[in-house]
Amino acid sequence: MKPDIELARETKLQPIARIAADLHIxxxxxxxxxxxxxxxxxxVISDEKIKQSSLILVTAITPTKAGIGKTTTSISLAQGLQQLGKKAVLALREPSLGPCFGMKGGATGGGYSQVLPMDEINLHFTGDFHAITSANNMLAALLDNYIYHNRNSDKPQLKQVLWRRVLDVNDRSLRQMVSGLGGSANGIPAETGFDITPASEIMAILCLAKDLEDLENRINNILLGYTTDNEPFFVRDLGVGGAITVLLKDAIHPNLVQTMEGGGAFVHGGPFANIAHGCNSLMATRMAMSTGDFVITEAGFGADLGAEKFFDIKCRVAGLNPKASVLVVTSQALKLHGGVEVADISKPNEEGLKLGLLNVGEHLKNLQQFGQSVVVAFNQYHFDTEEEIAIVRHWCEGHKAAFALNNGFTQGGKGAVELAQTVLDLIEKAPSADVKFAYDLEDSIEDKIRKVVVNVYGGKFISFSPKAALMLKRINRLGFDKLPICIAKTQYSFSDNPAHLGVAQDFEFKIADLIINSGAGFIVAVAGEMMRMPGLPKSPQAERIFLKDGEIEGLS
Amino acid sequence: MKPDIELARETKLQPIARIAADLHIxxxxxxxxxxxxxxxxxxVISDEKIKQSSLILVTAITPTKAGIGKTTTSISLAQGLQQLGKKAVLALREPSLGPCFGMKGGATGGGYSQVLPMDEINLHFTGDFHAITSANNMLAALLDNYIYHNRNSDKPQLKQVLWRRVLDVNDRSLRQMVSGLGGSANGIPAETGFDITPASEIMAILCLAKDLEDLENRINNILLGYTTDNEPFFVRDLGVGGAITVLLKDAIHPNLVQTMEGGGAFVHGGPFANIAHGCNSLMATRMAMSTGDFVITEAGFGADLGAEKFFDIKCRVAGLNPKASVLVVTSQALKLHGGVEVADISKPNEEGLKLGLLNVGEHLKNLQQFGQSVVVAFNQYHFDTEEEIAIVRHWCEGHKAAFALNNGFTQGGKGAVELAQTVLDLIEKAPSADVKFAYDLEDSIEDKIRKVVVNVYGGKFISFSPKAALMLKRINRLGFDKLPICIAKTQYSFSDNPAHLGVAQDFEFKIADLIINSGAGFIVAVAGEMMRMPGLPKSPQAERIFLKDGEIEGLS
Structure with missing residues (x-):
């Protein structure tokens, strides 16, 4: 098959006003x-229409080196539903510029299941990430400026600054630095650093805000640091919440684009799936539900990490109840979880496949615990054998999950009709129950973490580092203990050990730190290392991106 | 009068397609x-149409604390010409976000002479500055990544990195820093810093590029640093010129907006007027000339700094020949140059006014040396007396300059009809000659600097610091001595001493450093301090910017 960008270029696009008109916008x-x-x-968002719309979550097994095509599956499904005459609309996250120029890989699907114009979506798009970068860094400058000009005044003095700057680029050199050097005209020397833009709390806020007023409130609630009196210092104390909101007044509106087959797709927001909740904006999901009878959305990484937060944070805040969940698998990923070597995963190996199903089983059990009716979507490759497919199909029957092959990558919507029909049947005959959260907001922070670790990850007990234990006390003292939690852990394992593929069980789960995201409205519980600013590989994709006759080469 | 943003809000805007249609786009x-x-x-740019269009440069006397309203005058003039039935189009620079949130003051004119929508132009606009920020910082990341991954290879090793990062924010803390801290996974420790986005060489490049190919060539020619063999290391050596160009492929197209009276205005690019040439993009000027019979553009700061570069850099590269120049004055600014105290400049003071005319005289002489026919535009205030106006008018008659009052701020186009008619008459009866450059490209770098200092600034001789002298040798060795020069000096004086108002004469002009901007295509000759990253004041404007009923308050 041709590269994604060539297929994208060969597709005749509809004017966006036409796509909007189809959605009655x-x-x-x-x-x-x-x-x-x-x-x-x-x-335009309508609560009435949202009630009549069926939301479908696309999630996946634990990610492996093989890649799984979750976004491709989401787009396939939307196109498949349209083939069946249904009004299906997508709600997807926006890509970040950094990885596009680093490792090969955009975030707009692939093959014949893409959202378009893929190059523009993968580059500056409508400027949302730039607006967030700008708002985040304006806030940093205003905070440093407050500290600088008021250093000898009787205004509150800061002893600790939590707020960092962001850029939408992979740049390891910016992770840790000392700023404010060169004498007192250049501010006050400080240890600080940059994260990538999707890691900004402002990104998470934009993705959870219900309207401009809610956005401004959340911004005002951002914790910037602590004063010398040990009191929290918020954006509202700095008095610039209004100005930061002004910088986001356009970014808050969701972006409409189209699928390769002319369906509508709202692509908006893209917070990190480990340190934030990792879903597209609430705005995009609610807008899609206001305009489509079936709405396909997705949650970052595997179902343990992404779907848990989708339910416990996003669905809770918005009162959303998906009618079905789609769990994406591939034979290659299953074999990796089953212990097969990377070099051998394209070859038939029924034993490895079966072992890999244990990972599917855990995710399926979790989704069912959340109240979900589940379709396992098997993204088919030419090397998959009939026998292998039969094994997975049979396994699903024994685990109360529907099963469908998906060939959306190679065939577009036509290749996803089986998946679409399976989802429709499930929604009609046995839709999901209302979301059963993994914990109550009234639970203590420890209990919330324990419930997720034990019931979702399969761990046995949790422990807190001295730092995390201290933060726990502070969170309780400040009254933030009723917020939901957002566990930051490796996406490569159920546990906090990325090398532990397949299924992990009875492990100890170590909380290294707790971070208050009082603007976004959750407590980040950090297990292991968090990558807030990626680096570039030795031969970055940027070396292969260029313009040729006005068209972009090298994006995919 | 009401604040600018209220007047802007009360203006009924035309759909931009209508404005474009009026320009036959x-x-x-x-x-x-x-x-x-x-x-x-x-x-759309047409060399044929450009030949038939009359370009008018708006410049000013040496800036003072009083502000002069250069952009307001440019917009007034365009509106005044339209009142006279002429097809007049503006070409202006874009504002930078940083100063908007710092000191009060947008860059879209004022009163009844504004370009609209002023809030959007002053905020993210069409994302050009964000694209430049992104391109600049992607380049920095790719360069650091090259150094990091190849540090033990046989590829060229860098001993000195010249490239800095940028953000469009006033942030003194970012001026000087040490990055790459925290161990070898975080790159290599380095002294570096951030400039404000208008200071990026990529901004200057975007503003001088003739097309995408020229843009890519210029990017490839950016000097990033020197190798351990003392050889220059360019973007082309890094091999990412194509990728950086891709990030700018939309930003290169000029932006169309409208004046308060429904005329077209191309607002595009905004490089610093000291370390770069400080004019809107060549694209905007050429596009405006392709669509309007009269095109009004401006050059940053006073005529010594801005107009000199406009002629010697921009007009030279593009073959432009303005038909007339407008030199903006106000009574307040004249009195400041005449030694009157700030507190007294609104009171009549004919003696101070006359002394201030010496500053006008120098700028006028310079413009005439460049071959320009000049109109002195006197921006009228209610406290100006008939006698004061008569003095300036009479002075102009004695100095071969036309004179016109301008009341565009309080009356819009109607208030600028006198100015418009005066400009039209001048263009008809005694238009400018072709531009007479201050130096030839074949002159040595020393001669180029000497000619500008002696003939434009009124200095007596130039001297080079040891650093500048060393750089001079390097520039000659690398063959960059045929580039034009871009002198970076204070805008507050003809000399390199900002306290020296009025007219400075026979001074020594000290070159502290020479910087190769081989992408933009000029050599920056630094005299005195250059502010590449401004700071915020104690009470930044951000504290007064907020949304009220969906409308922005506090921008002006």
């Missing part, structure tokens, strides 16, 4: 960005 | 950004 609520992208005014 | 060449902003594909 008036032109007056459309804010165009070029001919094929638009923001839709969020006031 | 087809909708297919229009890339909309919302309803009232659009990029226009630069391929």
């Amino acid at each position: 008036d032109e007056e609520n459309l804010i165009p960005y070029g001919k094929f992208k638009a923001k839709v005014d969020y006031r | 087809d909708e297919e060449n229009l890339i909309p950004y919302g309803k009232f902003k659009a990029k226009v594909d630069y391929r």
Whole structure:
């Protein structure tokens, strides 16, 4: 098959006003960005229509080196539903620029299941990430400026600054630095650093805000640091919440683009799936549900990490109840979880496949615990044998999960009709129950963590580092203990050990740190290392990206 | 009068497609950004039409604390010409976000002479500055990544890195830092820092590029540092010129907006007027000339700094020949140059005014040396007396300059009809000659600097610091001595001493450093301190910016 960008280029795009009209969005609520992208005014969102729309979550087994095609499956499913005459709309996260120029890989699907214009979505898109970068760094400058100008005044003095800067680039050199050097005209020397833009708390806030007022409130609630009196210092204490909101007043509206087959897709927001909740914006999901009868959305990484937060944070805040969940698998990923070597995963290996199903079993059990009816979507490759497919199909029957092959990558919507019909049947005959959260907000922070670790990850007990224990006391003292939790752990294992594939059980789960994200509205519980700023590989993709006759080469 | 933002809000905007249609720009060449902003594909530019268009430069006397309203005058003039039935189009620079949130003051004119939508132009606009920030910092990351991964290889090793990062924010803490701390996984410790985005060489490049190919060539020519063999290391050696160009492929197209009276304005690019040439993009000027019979553009700061570079760098590269120049004055600024105290400049003071005219005289002489026919535009305030106005008018008659009052701020185009008619008459009866450059490209770097200092600034001789002398040798060795020069000096004086108002004469002009901007295509000759990253004041404007009923308050 041709590269994604060539297939994308060969697709004739519809004017975005046409896509919007199909979704009954008036032109007056459309804010165009070029001919094929638009923001839709969020006031179009209708609670009435949301109630009548069926939300479908696409999630996956534990990620491996093999890649699984979760976004491709989401887009396949939307296109498949459209083939069946259904009004299906996507709600997806936006890609980050950094990884695009680092490791090969955009975030707009692949093959014949892409959202378009893929190059523009993968580059600056409608400027949301830039607006977040700008807001985040304006806040940092205003905070440093407050400290600088008031250092000898009777205003509150800060002893600890928590706020860092961000850039949407993979740049390891910026992780840790000393700023404010060169004399007192250049501010006050400080240890600080940059994260990648999706790691900004402002990204998480934008993705959870219900409207501009909620956005401003959340920004005002961001904890920036602590004063010398040990008191928290928030954005509202700095008095610039309004100005930061102004910088985000356009970014809050969700972005409309199209699938390769002319369906609507809202692509908006992209917080990290470990240190934040990792889903597209609430705005995008609610807008999609206001305009489509079936809405396909996804949660970052495996179901343990992404779907748990999708349910416990996003669905809780928004009152969402997905009608079904799709769990994406491939034979290659199953074999990796079953202990097969990378070099051999394209070859038939029924034993490895079966062992890998243990990982599927854990994720399936979790989804069912959340109340979900589940379809296992098997992304088919040409080397998959009939016998292997039969094994997975049979296994699903024994585990109360529906099963469907998906060939959306090679065939577009036509290749996803089986998956679409299976999802439709499930929603009609046995839809999900209302979401059963893994914990109650009234639970203590320890209990919340324990419930997720024991019931979702399969661990046995939790422990806190001295630092985390101290933070726990502070969280309780400040009254943030009723917030939901957002566990930051490796995506490569159920446990906190990335080398532990397949299924991990009865492990100890070590909480290294607790971080208050009082603007986003959750407590981040850190297990292991968090990568807030990625680096570039030795031969970055940027060396292969260029313009040729006005068209971009090298993006995929 | 009401604040600028209220006047702006009360103005009924035309759809941008309508503004474009008035300029005979087809909708297919229009890339909309919302309803009232659009990029226009630069391929619309027509050399034939440019030849038939009259370019008018708006410049000013030496800036003072009083402010002079240069952009307001430019917009007034365009509106005044339209009142006279002329097809007048503006070409202006874009504002930077940083100063908007720091000191009060947008860059979109004021009163009844503004370009709109002023809030959007002053905030993210069409994302050009963000794209430049992104390109600049992607390049920094790729360079650091090259150094990091190849530190023990036989590839060229860098001993000195010249490239810095940028952000579009006023942030003194970022001026000087040590990055790459925290161990070898975080790169290599390095002294570095951030400039504000308008200071990026990529901004200057975007503003001088003729097309995408020229843009890519210029990017490839950026000097990033020196190797251990003392050889220059360019972007082309890093091999990422294509990728950086891809990040700028939309930003290169000029932005179309409208004046308060519905005329077209191309607002595009905004390089610093000291360390770069300080004019809007060549694209914007050429696009405006392709669509308007009269095109008004401006050059940053006073005529010594801004107009000199406009002629010697921009006009030279583009073959432009303005038909007239407008030199903006106010009574307050004249009195400041005449030695009157700030507190007294609103009171009549004919003696101070006359002394201040010496500053006008120097700028006028310079403009005439460049071959320009000049109109002195006197921005009228209610406290100006008939006698004071008569003094300036009479002075102009004696100095071969036309004179016109301008009341565009309080009355819009109607208040600028006198100015417009005066400019028209001048262009008809005694237009400028072709530009007479201050130096030839074949002159040595010393001669180029000497000619500008002696003939434009009024200095007597130049001297080089040991560092600058060393750089001079290097520039000659590398063959960059045929590039034009871009002198970076204070905008507050003809000399290199900002306290020296009025007219400075027979001074020594000290070159502290020479910087190779081989991508932009000039040698920066630094005299005195250059502010590449501003700071915020104690009470930044951000504290007064907020949303009220969906409208922005506090921008001006």
